Amino acid sequence: MSGGAFLSRIGFSVLAALLGVLFALPLIWFIFAPFNARAEMGLALPDPWTLSNFVTVFQNAFAVRALFNSLIQSVGGVILIGAAATLAAYALSRSTIPGKSAVTYVLLLFSSVVSGSAAMVPIFLIISAMGLIDTQLAVILVFAGGLLPTAMFILRDFIDGIPKSYEESAMVAGASPLQAFFDVALPVIRPGIVVIVVWAFVNIWGSFLIPFILLRSSEQMPASVAIYSFYSEAGTPIVTLLAAYALIYSLPVVLLYLFVSWRFGFRFFGGIKA
Amino acid sequence: MASVVFENVTKTFGSFTAVAGVDLSIGDGEFVCLLGPSGCGKTTSLRMIAGLETPSSGKIFIGDQDVTGLHPKDRQISMVFQDYALYPHMNLADNIAYPLKVRGESVEKRHGRAREVADVLKIGTLLNRLPSQISGGQQQRTSLARALVYPSRVYLFDEPLSNLDAKLRLEARGFLNHLQRDMGMTAVYVTHDQAEAMALATRIAVMDQGRIVQYAPPIEIYRRPATTFVANFVGNPPMNLVPVEAAHGDGQLLLSADGLALGGLPMSSGVATALQASKALTLGIRPEHLTVAAPGAANAIAGKLFANENMGPESLVTIERADGSRVTARVFTDDHIELGTDVTLGFSLEHVHLFDSTGARIPADGEMPL
Amino acid sequence: MKQFSLLSRRVAALFLTPGAILVGLFILLPFFWVIFVSFTNRTLLGRTALNPEFVGLQNYVRLFDPATFFTRGQFGSSLIITTEFVLLSALVGQALLGLLLAWLMQAIRPGLKRFVEAMVIGAWILPEVVIGFAWFAFLDYDNGTLNMILRGLGLPPGDFLLQQPFWVIVIFNTWRGAAFSMMLFNSAFASIPPSYFQAADVAGASSWQKFRDIALPLIRGHVVTDLILITMWTFNVFTPFLLTHGGPAYRTELLSIYNYRVAFRDFEFGKGAAVGVIIMLINLVLALIYLSIGRRKSKAEKEAAT
Numbered sequence: 001m002s003g004g005a006f007l008s009r010i011g012f013s014v015l016a017a018l019l020g021v022l023f024a025l026p027l028i029w030f031i032f033a034p035f036n037a038r039a040e041m042g043l044a045l046p047d048p049w050t051l052s053n054f055v056t057v058f059q060n061a062f063a064v065r066a067l068f069n070s071l072i073q074s075v076g077g078v079i080l081i082g083a084a085a086t087l088a089a090y091a092l093s094r095s096t097i098p099g100k101s102a103v104t105y106v107l108l109l110f111s112s113v114v115s116g117s118a119a120m121v122p123i124f125l126i127i128s129a130m131g132l133i134d135t136q137l138a139v140i141l142v143f144a145g146g147l148l149p150t151a152m153f154i155l156r157d158f159i160d161g162i163p164k165s166y167e168e169s170a171m172v173a174g175a176s177p178l179q180a181f182f183d184v185a186l187p188v189i190r191p192g193i194v195v196i197v198v199w200a201f202v203n204i205w206g207s208f209l210i211p212f213i214l215l216r217s218s219e220q221m222p223a224s225v226a227i228y229s230f231y232s233e234a235g236t237p238i239v240t241l242l243a244a245y246a247l248i249y250s251l252p253v254v255l256l257y258l259f260v261s262w263r264f265g266f267r268f269f270g271g272i273k274a
Numbered sequence: 275m276a277s278v279v280f281e282n283v284t285k286t287f288g289s290f291t292a293v294a295g296v297d298l299s300i301g302d303g304e305f306v307c308l309l310g311p312s313g314c315g316k317t318t319s320l321r322m323i324a325g326l327e328t329p330s331s332g333k334i335f336i337g338d339q340d341v342t343g344l345h346p347k348d349r350q351i352s353m354v355f356q357d358y359a360l361y362p363h364m365n366l367a368d369n370i371a372y373p374l375k376v377r378g379e380s381v382e383k384r385h386g387r388a389r390e391v392a393d394v395l396k397i398g399t400l401l402n403r404l405p406s407q408i409s410g411g412q413q414q415r416t417s418l419a420r421a422l423v424y425p426s427r428v429y430l431f432d433e434p435l436s437n438l439d440a441k442l443r444l445e446a447r448g449f450l451n452h453l454q455r456d457m458g459m460t461a462v463y464v465t466h467d468q469a470e471a472m473a474l475a476t477r478i479a480v481m482d483q484g485r486i487v488q489y490a491p492p493i494e495i496y497r498r499p500a501t502t503f504v505a506n507f508v509g510n511p512p513m514n515l516v517p518v519e520a521a522h523g524d525g526q527l528l529l530s531a532d533g534l535a536l537g538g539l540p541m542s543s544g545v546a547t548a549l550q551a552s553k554a555l556t557l558g559i560r561p562e563h564l565t566v567a568a569p570g571a572a573n574a575i576a577g578k579l580f581a582n583e584n585m586g587p588e589s590l591v592t593i594e595r596a597d598g599s600r601v602t603a604r605v606f607t608d609d610h611i612e613l614g615t616d617v618t619l620g621f622s623l624e625h626v627h628l629f630d631s632t633g634a635r636i637p638a639d640g641e642m643p644l
Numbered sequence: 645m646k647q648f649s650l651l652s653r654r655v656a657a658l659f660l661t662p663g664a665i666l667v668g669l670f671i672l673l674p675f676f677w678v679i680f681v682s683f684t685n686r687t688l689l690g691r692t693a694l695n696p697e698f699v700g701l702q703n704y705v706r707l708f709d710p711a712t713f714f715t716r717g718q719f720g721s722s723l724i725i726t727t728e729f730v731l732l733s734a735l736v737g738q739a740l741l742g743l744l745l746a747w748l749m750q751a752i753r754p755g756l757k758r759f760v761e762a763m764v765i766g767a768w769i770l771p772e773v774v775i776g777f778a779w780f781a782f783l784d785y786d787n788g789t790l791n792m793i794l795r796g797l798g799l800p801p802g803d804f805l806l807q808q809p810f811w812v813i814v815i816f817n818t819w820r821g822a823a824f825s826m827m828l829f830n831s832a833f834a835s836i837p838p839s840y841f842q843a844a845d846v847a848g849a850s851s852w853q854k855f856r857d858i859a860l861p862l863i864r865g866h867v868v869t870d871l872i873l874i875t876m877w878t879f880n881v882f883t884p885f886l887l888t889h890g891g892p893a894y895r896t897e898l899l900s901i902y903n904y905r906v907a908f909r910d911f912e913f914g915k916g917a918a919v920g921v922i923i924m925l926i927n928l929v930l931a932l933i934y935l936s937i938g939r940r941k942s943k944a945e946k947e948a949a950t
Binding site for chain 1: 647649650651652653655656657659660662663664666667669670671672673674675677678681744745748749751752753756757759760763764765766767769770771772773774775776777778779780781782784786787788789790792793819850851876880881882883886889899900903904907908913916917920921923924927928931932935
């Protein structure tokens with residue numbers, strides 16, 4: 001490598017390292033505070049390192065309940081989306097219904113236009129009309145509807161890539177369409193479903209606005225709203241509790257991201273095939 | 275085993291006619307190849323036998339049963355797909371045994387039967403592997419095993435060898451030949467490879483644009499092609515087709531073309547009929563019936579040497595005529611011929627084929643009408 | 645004659661039903677309902693909660709009233725803030741930063757690359773409440789990490805959330821979303837055959853020249869796609885609420901936050917619906933642009949392949 005190229009490589013590395021550090025700065029606090037029994041807003045080394053904050057979290061019924069609620073909402077939403085999107089995507093891919101691709105694009109268009117920010121009023125009114133205000137079900141349903149078009153789009157694309165000869169050969173061998181679907185098609189679609197499920201889970205787990213609008217009582221709040229109420233309520237936030245709680249709350253997302261990028265590479269995050 | 279009959283079957287996709295009013299009768303135990311270029315309707319026809327496509331009109335019979343509206347699973351048939359359709363999440367044993375699983379057989383019974391068939395096809399040691407872990411040839415045999423594992427009336431093959439390399443293809447072809455004759459299976463086989471059709475079929479149905487152009491045993495197709503299309507499609511290198519101008523005098527047929535020296539041919543009733551429509555005929559002669567002759571030979575065609583390809587067992591000598599068209603001869607010579615030299619290719623009259631202006635074969639007197 | 649297909653129409657319709665119901669109820673219905681409500685004076689409480697009256701375009705007229713348009717805390721001001729926010733944090737911030745990061749990633753060694761990527765992506769995938777709180781702590785005037793560093797470097801500390809809240813959310817959102825642009829450009833760069841750059845090296849091109857003359861023109865389509873996508877997302881983003889609640893004094897009240905306040909603090913659903921409709925219209929324009937570009941690109945690809 002020539003001298004000039006060597007220098008520019010060093011320059012790049014320095015710049016990249018600097019940017020990396022800059023990005024890490026706001027998060028450094030999270031490395032220390034959860035393990036610091038005397039944690040405050042400032043950056044301080046724990047002395048000693050302790051897990052007592054986590055114990056406090058698990059002794060706080062409200063906090064634990066909120067985590068549980070997040071889980072209910074995420075798992076419930078994911079089951080609903082997984083089932084509905086798989087069935088719909090399979091139908092769109094394999095059947096001869098006219099206007100299939102138009103339907104997918106129109107739905108995708110609608111789902112990006114009707115965002116949470118734009119539709120908060122009608123969603124509130126619809127859920128009220130259904131008598132579901134302040135229920136977990138409301139959050140599950142709203143998310144299932146909102147995330148479905150993208151999930152269907154991704155899955156349909158995926159299913160289109162599966163040769164029809166799989167199901168055809170199964171049927172020639174004597175399988176009914178439903179047998180062919182369960183024995184042959186579904187197992188092959190499974191990786192796509194896993195991606196959808198992970199993506200939807202992360203979306204619902206991390207969401208704030210929809211539960212914030214639709215839920216009233218503190219027993220129904222998911223962890224996201226709980227954390228928000230912890231630090232935005234009047235008075236000083238209990239930093240030790242917050243730090244540990246936020247870390248616990250972040251854990252599933254980080255683990256899922258690592259899992260997906262280990263298994264699949266980074267292709268589907270954000271709902272976009274990068 | 276059963277017979278297969280097409281009764282005036284048509285299949286259209288929107289405005290495109292894939293199969294146009296086809297009648298076809300395949301006998302019990304026959305090996306029939308549907309041969310033709312892409313888009314000729316052969317695959318669509320096969321899929322209609324399987325039930326994967328429904329005819330727009332007409333009927334299909336398997337045995338004596340009208341299966342036209344029947345779901346594939348009720349037809350008692352087997353099919354080998356071009357991409358093998360092996361289920362990636364199942365190992366070979368489960369793949370092969372799947373048709374028996376669908377029929378409710380127990381695990382031991384169906385895996386035992388799968389092993390039997392796998393052993394015959396020499397993949398018995400691979401039963402625990404996944405399709406992704408075996409070679410292309412082994413995948414092809416697995417696909418075949420799955421077709422053989424349960425009793426069927428008709429066996430359908432959709433270009434099953436096209437994804438194999440040349441050497442494997444020959445092996446597999448020989449094996450299929452042996453298998454069909456041994457089992458007496460009724461087989462319908464789609465291919466665009468005329469050599470495959472010639473080697474495997476008891477009868478070949480040559481198809482073009484949705485219609486059957488000729489349906490006859492291979493040697494008949496080869497020796498007496500019904501049209502210039504068939505003549506050109508079957509045979510490698512294809513038959514040389516030379517446009518000629520016909521005249522008749524002294525009860526003889528005189529054909530003339532650039533560089534063509536041809537003695538008089540007997541006038542037959544077929545020729546007389548053809549000439550009433552047009553004097554523009556086509557003369558056909560297969561490369562293996564041409565030899566390098568001396569200039570001025572009696573029945574010969576002349577031109578300048580265009581290419582001389584020595585293939586090993588034979589040479590392909592191609593000449594270019596004055597009008598730019600080419601004629602190829604298959605000869606046994608190691609002689610080197612200079613590019614552009616005048617070359618005369620001779621033939622004997624018994625090997626001459628005649629086609630009328632529409633491309634249809636003109637039968638010689640005494641020849642069975644096609 | 646019953647046509648064979650892999651999935652009969654009857655079963656297909658059955659398969660589509662659950663999805664259709666969900667989408668119909670929570671995407672299609674809200675779409676039409678929000679338009680409808682925007683023409684009423686509906687509120688959450690009081691007389692007009694039970695008997696909302698049809699008021700035509702009154703809500704829209706009030707939103708665009710020239711007298712109040714630029715007043716802090718009104719629709720016009722929010723629209724302007726949001727537009728500036730999108731321009732700065734998405735178009736300038738995320739896209740440029742993402743581009744820079746992706747370009748750097750091509751040139752540094754894998755260990756460093758993994759570290760930087762992990763940090764950038766971490767900012768993107770962590771739940772929004774967590775990072776809202778992280779920045780809250782980060783910016784704390786007394787003890788926050790940022791002020792700690794500034795004091796350590798001898799620079800004056802600042803109460804940024806109070807004094808430059810707009811710039812805080814711009815930088816915050818840039819930090820939050822740069823990962824997406826970085827990954828998009830990363831894969832765009834990865835699809836350029838290395839021989840292009842090697843040929844440029846042989847010809848003596850500098851890094852900047854390689855970037856400007858080879859990389860940039862080849863990824864132009866991706867740049868446009870990226871810009872539209874992040875514009876759409878940033879336009880609808882609600883996360884800055886977790887940091888500033890739209891304040892102080894409405895200085896960071898993005899349209900989404902304004903919508904929230906009007907509907908759920910002031911309880912004026914009709915007016916909130918009107919805001920929602922306007923947001924949807926803007927989304928629609930952006931989405932249509934995105935789709936038309938996508939269709940044009942795939943048509944060009946199809947023509948190039950023939």
